[in-house]
Amino acid sequence: MDQKPISEETRRILYNHLADTMLESIENNTMSYEGGQESSDYILQRFDELKTYPEVLQFLEGLTKKWPAYSSVLLYLKNLEQEHNDEKQVDKIEAEIKHLT
Amino acid sequence: MSDAVATPEKPQFSMKEAAQFGTEIKLATTTDEEYEHVKSLRAERKDGKEGKSVIEEIRARRREKQFTRHDSLSLEAKFGAGSASIEGDKTTLAASATVEEQKSFELARKEISGIDSYLRYSDIFLECSRTGENIHDVIARRVRNGDTSVANRDAYLDLRNEALNYLGSKEEFEELFPELKDMYGITKQEFIEDAFVSDPLFRAAVVEQMKRIQTRADSLQPVEKASDDHDRIIDESHEKYEDSKDKLIENLEKFGITLSGETKEEIGVAVYKANTPEDLLQVVAQSLQKSVSPEVVRLESLKQSIKEEEAKANAATKGSNTEIAAKDQLKNYKAEVEKMQAALTDEQKVEREQYQKALQNLLPDKLDALTTYLPDYAAQIIATRQELQKAEKAKVSASPEADAKRAQAIDTRLKAESGIVTELDSVAVDAMMKVLGERYDEMQTLEEARQARVEEEAAKTADEQSQADVKAVHNAINENWIDYDKDERKRVVNTERINHDVTILTYFGEDGVRLLLARDLGLQIPQKEKDGSIAKNSKGEPITAVFVPGTDDLSALSPEQRARLDKIFESQEKTAYVQKLFKDYFIAGKDTGKLLKAIKREKGSGIIKLKTHEYALLEKHFATDLREGKTGVSEDKNTIKELKKAGIIKGNLLDLVKDHPRASFLIALLALLGVGLTAGIAAGGGTIIAGAASAAIKQL
Numbered sequence: 001m002d003q004k005p006i007s008e009e010t011r012r013i014l015y016n017h018l019a020d021t022m023l024e025s026i027e028n029n030t031m032s033y034e035g036g037q038e039s040s041d042y043i044l045q046r047f048d049e050l051k052t053y054p055e056v057l058q059f060l061e062g063l064t065k066k067w068p069a070y071s072s073v074l075l076y077l078k079n080l081e082q083e084h085n086d087e088k089q090v091d092k093i094e095a096e097i098k099h100l101t
Numbered sequence: 102m103s104d105a106v107a108t109p110e111k112p113q114f115s116m117k118e119a120a121q122f123g124t125e126i127k128l129a130t131t132t133d134e135e136y137e138h139v140k141s142l143r144a145e146r147k148d149g150k151e152g153k154s155v156i157e158e159i160r161a162r163r164r165e166k167q168f169t170r171h172d173s174l175s176l177e178a179k180f181g182a183g184s185a186s187i188e189g190d191k192t193t194l195a196a197s198a199t200v201e202e203q204k205s206f207e208l209a210r211k212e213i214s215g216i217d218s219y220l221r222y223s224d225i226f227l228e229c230s231r232t233g234e235n236i237h238d239v240i241a242r243r244v245r246n247g248d249t250s251v252a253n254r255d256a257y258l259d260l261r262n263e264a265l266n267y268l269g270s271k272e273e274f275e276e277l278f279p280e281l282k283d284m285y286g287i288t289k290q291e292f293i294e295d296a297f298v299s300d301p302l303f304r305a306a307v308v309e310q311m312k313r314i315q316t317r318a319d320s321l322q323p324v325e326k327a328s329d330d331h332d333r334i335i336d337e338s339h340e341k342y343e344d345s346k347d348k349l350i351e352n353l354e355k356f357g358i359t360l361s362g363e364t365k366e367e368i369g370v371a372v373y374k375a376n377t378p379e380d381l382l383q384v385v386a387q388s389l390q391k392s393v394s395p396e397v398v399r400l401e402s403l404k405q406s407i408k409e410e411e412a413k414a415n416a417a418t419k420g421s422n423t424e425i426a427a428k429d430q431l432k433n434y435k436a437e438v439e440k441m442q443a444a445l446t447d448e449q450k451v452e453r454e455q456y457q458k459a460l461q462n463l464l465p466d467k468l469d470a471l472t473t474y475l476p477d478y479a480a481q482i483i484a485t486r487q488e489l490q491k492a493e494k495a496k497v498s499a500s501p502e503a504d505a506k507r508a509q510a511i512d513t514r515l516k517a518e519s520g521i522v523t524e525l526d527s528v529a530v531d532a533m534m535k536v537l538g539e540r541y542d543e544m545q546t547l548e549e550a551r552q553a554r555v556e557e558e559a560a561k562t563a564d565e566q567s568q569a570d571v572k573a574v575h576n577a578i579n580e581n582w583i584d585y586d587k588d589e590r591k592r593v594v595n596t597e598r599i600n601h602d603v604t605i606l607t608y609f610g611e612d613g614v615r616l617l618l619a620r621d622l623g624l625q626i627p628q629k630e631k632d633g634s635i636a637k638n639s640k641g642e643p644i645t646a647v648f649v650p651g652t653d654d655l656s657a658l659s660p661e662q663r664a665r666l667d668k669i670f671e672s673q674e675k676t677a678y679v680q681k682l683f684k685d686y687f688i689a690g691k692d693t694g695k696l697l698k699a700i701k702r703e704k705g706s707g708i709i710k711l712k713t714h715e716y717a718l719l720e721k722h723f724a725t726d727l728r729e730g731k732t733g734v735s736e737d738k739n740t741i742k743e744l745k746k747a748g749i750i751k752g753n754l755l756d757l758v759k760d761h762p763r764a765s766f767l768i769a770l771l772a773l774l775g776v777g778l779t780a781g782i783a784a785g786g787g788t789i790i791a792g793a794a795s796a797a798i799k800q801l
Contacts, residue, residue, distance in 0.1 A: 019152030033135035040160035
């Protein structure tokens with residue numbers, strides 16, 4: 001995946017996904033409230049610093065290692081990466097991410 | 102991108118799958134209140150609340166209740182007058198820190214580290230208690246959730262050991278509970294664990310205090326970097342610089358170049374201007390020129406000129422004016438060289454050899470060879486010189502006034518830090534005091550509610566005298582030892598009365614209770630003359646006075662009085678009476694200034710300290726009242742007896758300290774106050790704290 005910076009809109013959407021995943025996980029008892037609190041801390045300390053897709057992927061890998069509940073966010077982005085490894089398709093990835101909302 | 106790649110089936114994004122991926126563990130640690138919070142956030146998300154705000158809100162809740170490892174590190178880094186910093190998972194102190202700064206930092210770090218161990222360890226311990234799970238499961242789940250700070254059983258046991266040793270090392274704890282002095286090793290650790298760690302209120306009090314200390318530490322005045330730092334840097338840099346320079350000169354001499362003192366000095370000054378290793382070597386070469394005679398320098402210069410003219414002549418067109426001019430010049434140079442070489446003295450010849458050798462090695466294309474011969478000195482001397490110049494420049498810009506101001510700021514800061522270290526030192530003890538104080542008030546409220554019900558019942562069924570007696574005992578329970586002055590809104594500790602009554606119970610046992618109750622029922626007994634006859638007033642009526650325990654004998658009571666006394670003694674009021682005396686004795690024996698927010702003492706200054714055999718006597722006389730009596734926490738049902746019967750608290754905690762009568766008595770007293778053993782009942786809505794966790798530890 002290229003080094004194009006992620007847009008602020010994409011960052012906002014990913015924040016929404018992460019929040020929804022966390023809330024649903026706590027409700028489903030697959031993540032403790034405390035786990036949600038700790039992962040929130042982890043996310044907020046790092047996510048705003050990420051500039052590119054590779055950085056986002058690396059971050060999600062770290063996040064998933066600690067809290068497996070976030071895995072599907074990572075898996076989804078990885079799938080998109082495989083599909084759209086052409087540099088020109090980054091906009092399309094963003095569009096698809098937005099489509100999720 | 103090919104079509105084949107472009108048109109795979111789009112992955113279905115499922116939040117549910119996302120939530121369930123990778124774990125099938127059902128967690129039970131989320132409270133109802135937390136679930137409600139999550140539900141309301143979900144609703145707000147549907148209404149458009151941003152995900153980031155949701156995440157921030159969840160995190161904010163955590164920070165209210167927690168004092169995290171990161172908080173501990175941040176707090177540690179506040180000490181040492183700004184010379185400490187966080188590096189990875191630890192704090193370090195700058196090498197330039199003074200002894201005072203180092204001392205402040207180390208003292209704070211020792212306390213914070215101990216408290217941090219307690220908080221992290223008790224967090225796991227209490228989770229075991231809440232969920233009823235064993236330590237293994239709790240640790241495994243935490244690791245899965247990403248908290249790897251306690252990765253396995255050994256790490257947990259190490260943390261437990263650190264925490265309990267820290268708490269056990271507090272001398273104030275021994276002052277608070279002198280019984281601890283009789284305990285060592287595992288016994289002491291288990292006592293601390295059962296009495297303090299198992300109490301969530303204790304942990305909450307510790308967190309609250311750490312938060313307060315954190316706020317105070319945040320407001321410490323920052324100390325600017327200034328010239329005394331520069332002085333230190335200058336000194337260090339200068340030393341390094343001189344060392345590098347000496348080694349350079351030393352190695353030049355090994356080169357075969359003998360340098361005079363003056364030349365060494367010149368080199369020292371000259372290298373000060375160099376910016377790169379090449380520059381430096383050039384400076385050395387220039388300086389070397391000054392160290393040899395002008396004839397030698399001129400000869401070597403002519404050699405270089407000859408080479409240049411030869412090159413010019415070769416490059417020019419044959420027969421051209423350029424070639425002719427170059428050859429003429431070459432002829433002149435060679436003639437001069439011949440003439441000068443003939444005129445050289447023997448000394449100049451030696452000097453010339455050395456100079457040639459040095460120049461050969463100092464030529465830029467020989468730099469590699471030179472730096473091999475003079476390993477790192479050239480680069481090192483540049484770096485240290487630059488460091489030195491920077492520090493000197495900074496020092497020049499700093500005024501003496503600023504220095505003095507800064508020194509004062511450091512002094513003020515270290516004093517402020519010292520105050521915070523003192524607070525850190527007493528965090529654990531103050532937390533315990535707070536818990537005891539709160540529990541005491543809670544017990545008293547429950548006791549008064551119980552009394553009201555008893556009196557209401559008595560009003561329906563008992564005669565007037567019995568009602569009055571019950572009321573009298575209640576008044577005694579509420580006012581005898583620690584009273585509450587409603588006008589002054591202070592608790593009044595009657596030290597003398599407590600000492601007296603505890604002594605009576607110690608030595609008279611159950612009869613001692615009768616003696617005290619006889620007094621508090623206001624039973625009047627006839628006074629006797631010295632000859633043993635009944636004393637009478639001028640009207641011939643017997644003189645009576647209120648029964649005095651320890652002086653008067655129960656046989657002095659009339660049958661009617663004895664019947665009233667026995668009735669009370671057989672009722673639950675006797676147990677409530679004894680327990681309240683022990684509670685008040687226990688509380689009054691501590692630092693009541695901290696324990697009870699507003700108190701005054703009257704009649705006597707110090708609470709009696711019983712000796713070991715006296716504790717044993719109390720234990721013997723009142724074991725039943727203490728161990729099986731009502732805790733008062735949630736009335737009749739929550740007794741230690743029932744907890745034991747239900748297998749909730751571990752086999753027999755009291756047996757743990759059977760060899761320590763004072764400790765056994767103490768544990769019973771703590772239980773009366775709802776601390777430790779029964780804390781879970783008060784705080785956890787029926788969840789038992791000590792039992793599950795202790796059982797979990799046993800599984801280790």
